[in-house]
Amino acid sequence: MSANSGRLGFRDGLRVASVGLRARPLRAALSALGIAIGTAAIVGVLGLSSSSQAGLLAEIARLGPNMLTVEAGTSLSGGTAQLPREAPARIAHLDNVQLVAHTALMKDDNVYRNPMIPAANTGGLQVRAASLNLPAVLRTVVARGTWLNEGTAREPVAVLGSTAAEHLGIDRIHPDQRIWLGGQWFNVAGILEPSPLEPEIANSALVGYPAAQRYLGYVSLVGGEEETGPPSSIYVRADIDHVAAVRSLLAETANPEAPYEVAVSKPSDVLTARAAAAGAFDSLFLGLGVVALIVGAVGVANIMIISVLERRSEIGLRRALGATRGQIRTQFLAESILLAVGGGVVGVLAGAAATAVYAGSKNWAVVIPVEAWSGGIVSAILIGALAGLLPALRASRMPPTVALRTV
Template sequence: MSADPRRLRPRDALRVTGVGLRARPLRATLSALGIAIGTAAIVAVLGLSASSQAGLLAEIDRLGTNLLTLEAGRSVTGEPSRLPAEAPVRIGHLSGVQTLAHTALVRGRSVYRSPLIPVTDTGGLQVRATSLNLPAVLNTGVARGDWLNAATARVPVAVLGAGAARRLGIDRVFPGRRIWLGGRWFAVAGVLRSAPLAPEVDESALIGYPAARRYLGFTGLVRGRPTAGLPSSVYVRAGTDHVAAVQALLARTASPEAPDEVDVSQPSDALTARAAAAGAFDSLFLGLGVVALIVGAVGVANIMVISVLERRSEIGLRRALGATRGQIRSQFLGESILLATIGGVVGVLAGAAATAIYAGTKGWAVVIPAQAWSGGIGSAILIGALAGLMPAVRASRLPPTVALRTA
């Protein structure tokens, strides 16, 4: 300590500040733990939210934002409408369209693992006839087995979407694997990877148009002639710079007579909105983190009040030796801030570690926003200052004679 009691070097002040914490390590550790838990919760929530959004946006970029989906909507009377059979050909002639694929929902047909399953237990699965280039347009692939080809599209062979395979309990493909589809056995050729931009495909059994016509009676009329069933969904890949222009023309091009009965959407917009909305669910966890911080603040305030009561003799002796009220106040306030800062730093490290571990298991980029760690430490310091202010002021107001007499 310096000769002048009014001047206390920073190194000496820090050493004096740490005396109280070192003298009661268990109590200090438990108090700092509350701050650490709250800070870790806040950092982890913000970090996981940012990491998940970064992962989802990266997935959207991989899948492409230039996919447009055109579906048959409803007529004026509220009944399901139908796309013209010529719709895919017309759309293919639009400037800016790179490629397209289409599927047709086969209504009234269900998929089961065997004919012994009750007909009402459909599991929400659908049967869809599909063009052969569907995986390429959706930017997905086959997880197991093989995709349809010109030969298997004409015979009772199906490829399952990822969700359909999961619901049917089919996790591998081998010769002889079959499903009960539309009242007859269909061989399972493969299972698709998940298609986030076309969730309806994930929940479907996909067969070729010729097979749907021949084995399921799925037909339509084009200029009075029977043909394979009419498409119900068209997936269009447009040039990146032409997405808006193509989207504006799709409905009129697909169905010039009834463009209002056609729904056009950009699936990546839904995923982007999901990424933005994911933060809404974080408010609950952030609230829990704030509650933990408040509990930690109460713990810090409690230990500082008790510390003042237990250390009155120390306070009285320091005052008798010439310590000023400001130095006493700074000592106890510094202890509170140091205790909260230690808890905040530990909490930030724990939250960052939790974020890194969880994001690593999901394959996300680890993103810890600057406001997460800086806000965590800053809030810990603020809490320490507020929690220690009243005990520090109370300690500084103890007269030396009273403090020594009541010790």
């Protein structure tokens, strides 16, 4: 204590304030636990939300925001419309269109592990005819085996989406690997990686258009001759600087006679919306974190009140030796803040660690917003100050003679 000012120095104040915590470490740790849990919840929720958004945005950047999807919409009568067979070729002639691929959903065909599976157990799997450049347009790759080529596209050969392969219990490719598709055996050539831009592909068994016409009867009459049936989905890669312009022309180009029967979408918009909605449930978990902080604050306040009652002799002795009411008040207020800040720091570290572990398991960039950890520390300081204010005032108002009676 300074002889001239009668005030405690900052270091002395911290040392005196920490006496109560160091004397009762288990009690202090349990009191700080609620604050640590609440702070960890807040930091973890905000960190995981930000990391998830960063991961989705990175996925969008990798896949490219320049893919557009053209699908058959609804006719004026309310039924399902069909795209013209010539739609892919028409779209390919548009300016600023880089690549065009397409698939055709065959609703009457199903795929099974073997012919012994009941027909009703489809598992939601679909059969689609696919153009040979589909992986290039979707920017997906073959995880195992190979993709279709000019030869296998004409034969009973299929490539499975990731979900379809998992459902069928196929995790590797060998020469005798077969599936029961459309009432006959098809050899399995490969398994695709998941395609975030077109998740329906993951649930599908993909065959070539010639094989679909020859083995599955997917045909339509054109000028009295049988031709491969029309596509149901067309995937368009446009020049990145002209996506909006190409999008505005797709419906009329795909079906000039009935453009209102064509649905045009941008799959990356779905991922962008998902990134924006990644924090939709944050408020619920943040609320739980706030509740934990309130419980922690009540615990700190309770411990500080008990501490004042237990240390009346110490308070009386310090007052008798010349300590002012302000010094007593500052001591217990600082002790409460130290207790809360200790819990806040532990909570921030725990929340950051949880974010790093989970984001790492998902191959996301670890993003912990500044407002998450700084808000956690600031909240801890405010909680400590509010929780310790009443006990500190009570301690400072205790007369030395009353306090010393317990000595």
